[in-house]
Amino acid sequence: MNRKYITIIIIILMLPLAGLRAQLSGMESALEEAFQKSKIVEYVVVFKERADFSKSLPLKTKNEKAAFVYHSLVEKATFSQREVLTYLALKNIPHQSFYITNAIKVTSSVEDALWIMNRPEVAWLFYNNAIKMLDYIEEKEIVQSRDVEPEWGIKMIKADSVWAMGYSGEGVVIGGQDTGYAWDVNPLKIKYRGYIDSSDVNHNYSWHDAIHKNSPNFPDSLLNPCGYSILTPCDDQNHGTHTMGTMVGEDLENKIGVAPNAKWIGCRNMDRGWGSPSTYMECFEWLLAPYDLSGENADPSKAPHVINNSWYCSEQEGCSLSNFYLMNEIVNNLKASGIVVVVSAGNSGRECSTITGPPAIFENSFTIGATTDADTIARYSSRGLVTIDSSFRMKPNVSAPGSRVKSVIANGEFANFSGTSMAGPHVAGLVALMISANPELAGKVDEIEEMIESTADKKTWEQDCNDVSGSSFPNAVFGWGRVNALEAVKRALAFSSNVSIADANASLQVFPNPTSDEITLYFKGENEVFYSLLIRNVAGQKIVENNNFNNDKISVVYLSNFPKGMYYYEVRSESGKTYTGKITKI
Known part of the structure; x- marks a missing residue:
């Protein structure tokens, strides 16, 4: 030595x-x-x-x-x-x-x-040190009767109207880290990415457990009911299962999830509500590049599109200004990798500057406040501005339904929970709806967040914080407002980095795009005229084909009889040039 x-x-x-x-x-x-x-x-x-x-x-x-x-x-x-x-x-x-x-x-x-x-x-x-998840309020009654009507929060943000357009999360993966997840409860089972069929489930790349030992906050005699380093999803406190239900949950009798056709994966980062910096780091790392049950073969292509985080770390629980930057760096790295990081604002509300803990305080966290079924701010929803780090950063970004949210719990029953923990999942589900409507948005975090903010229903409150008026937009109570899924998805459909020729000097102009009825294709150059036009749907099937042009510079195509969604055009000119791009029908 x-x-x-x-x-x-x-x-x-x-x-x-x-x-x-x-x-x-x-x-x-x-x-x-x-x-x-x-x-x-x-x-x-x-x-x-x-x-x-x-x-x-x-x-x-x-x-x-x-x-x-x-x-x-x-x-x-x-x-x-x-x-x-x-x-x-x-x-x-x-x-x-x-x-x-x-x-x-x-x-x-x-x-x-x-x-x-x-x-x-x-x-x-x-x-x-140990870190406690966000507190939440559990309504004591267990819900017995159900109906097929979507829950109030889904209706409030108009997610059901998005379903009617044909978008409900298809092709999108939502990630969560929480108290664990009861993967086999009815509304979640077939939504789990590891579920193949009733006789085949593969938990590799879809589940990870970062809880390897008993939390120091519990005596050795009080062991975790799920166990440790488990290879099958389990929820030791209902919280995680409830949040995932709000994101994707649905069965024949229950419409509780915002994006019911999205898939989900999950990581347990808390032992009965208590985690630590290392358990959160471990889950974030797995979500960046999921690996198999042996901890090997990490694959970033299997990462989710969006992650929900219904937890925080206070100074009293081990997070301080001296180590905030590590969690901030993690959030920055996840965003750089193309993942939207949704974070609950906290439940210390009423007063200004009560958003005080990571990861809610960070610039690149998409921080969510909570609203009620009366479409007002929840009394417990934490407010901005962020002053704990002297940044005076505007938070929350937006707000979403969080009070008396009904969802599934670990034993398969249903219960009402309240908290910003319940609001965040509504927004994670909204991200899934947007990407399913326009897959080109996958990985474009700034664009997704801007669309959600700019389409939110504007909300005011008689509370000024740090010279920011409660009647301004954004404000420190609602952020940019309460999210509107229908308007956000319309904006998503309108987005494309290559919907039409981006160069203003390009010969072929395509407008209006997106469109609800007809689309006009126009050669503005003197020497270009149409030779052929072909339009395909996303399955590659021809829906429009025209080879009968007579020195035409304009072609009008009527799309009113076709479903909403993305279409691809291919135009050939008499000079032999080929022009391709996308058309969005809304």
């Missing part, structure tokens, strides 16, 4: 707390105090090398973004962590490496912590 570190340990054990902090300037104060109380402590090592995706990536598709971010993060972590990982392996010290943020979770003595802390590549160490 290195004698220098033996000497340091002896000195530390003789010092009062103030002296200990002087010796351990590279440690968070909570970790210093933990080492005063225990010989072996669990903590997180943060490395100096950080990834930076703040500049727009020259990548178009979600899969391209996801692969680039994943490989960049892994490469950086592998290089910078190698010496510390070698040390930990040689000494058989329990540890877990992360790349979603460049860090390692370690369980060791203060001597080993000192060795790590003094490495030149290490930034600092912080305590892996």
Whole structure:
């Protein structure tokens, strides 16, 4: 053993707390105090090398973004962590490496912590403290009678009107991290990505459990009812199942989910409502690039389009200004990979600046307040502006139904919960509706969020916060307003980076696009006329074909008899040029 570190340990054990902090300037104060109380402590090592995706990536598709971010993060972590990982392996010290943020979770003595802390590549160490999920209100009655009418929140945001247009989440994957999920309850079972049929379920890439031991907040005699490191989805507290029901839940008698034809995957990040920085990091990492049940073969192409987060971390529970940036970095990395990160605002409402904990406070978190069935703000919904980090950032982004939301719970029964935990899932479901309506939006996080904000129903409140009027838009109570799924999906249908020729000088002009009836294709150049026109639907079937032109520069196509959705045109001119693009029928 290195004698220098033996000497340091002896000195530390003789010092009062103030002296200990002087010796351990590279440690968070909570970790210093933990080492005063225990010989072996669990903590997180943060490395100096950080990834930076703040500049727009020259990548178009979600899969391209996801692969680039994943490989960049892994490469950086592998290089910078190698010496510390070698040390930990040689000494058989329990540890877990992360790349979603460049860090390692370690369980060791203060001597080993000192060795790590003094490495030149290490930034600092912080305590892996327990974190509590958002509180919520559970209505005590268990709902017995059901009907096939959509729940009030679905109607309020007009998601049922989007279903009538033919969009209900098809082709979209929603991710969640929570208390776990009861995958086999009726409204969720066939929506689970791992479900193949009644006799075949594959949990690889669709489920991960980040709870590997009993939370320190529970006595050893009170073990988790689901167990630990489990290979099959389980919910130890109903919260996760309830949120997923609001996102995708549906069966013959219950319409509780905003996007009932979306698929879902999930990660358990809390032990009966208590997690830690490392459990959240582990779930975020799995959601960035899901891996199989053995923890191998990560695949960023299997990542969800949107993640719901109905939890927060307060200063009292281990998150502080000194370590906020790690969770912020994780959210930034997920957004760079093309994932929308939906976060509940918190339930500390009424007063201004009550959005105080990560990840709700971050710029790239899409933060959601809660509304009631009277379409007013819920009394508990946390308000902005964000002042805890002195940013005075405008939050929430938008609001959504959160009071007395009816959904399924872990035993298959139904219950009403209230909280911003219930509001966030409405917005995650809305994201799924938008991408199912226009798959080209997948991975385009800024565009999706802007559409949701700009189409929200404007709401005001007689409460000014930090000189921001409650009658302005956005405001610190509702954000940009209460979400409107119908208008957001209409905007989604109108979006395309290649709906028509983008160049204003291009010969072929296509308008109006999107359209509800007819579309006009026009050659504005003097030398171009039509030779042929072909329009196909998304299945590749021809719906319009015209080879009978007579030096025509204009062609009008009537689409009133065709379903709403995306169509693809191919035009050939007499000069032999080919023009292609998309038409959106709304």
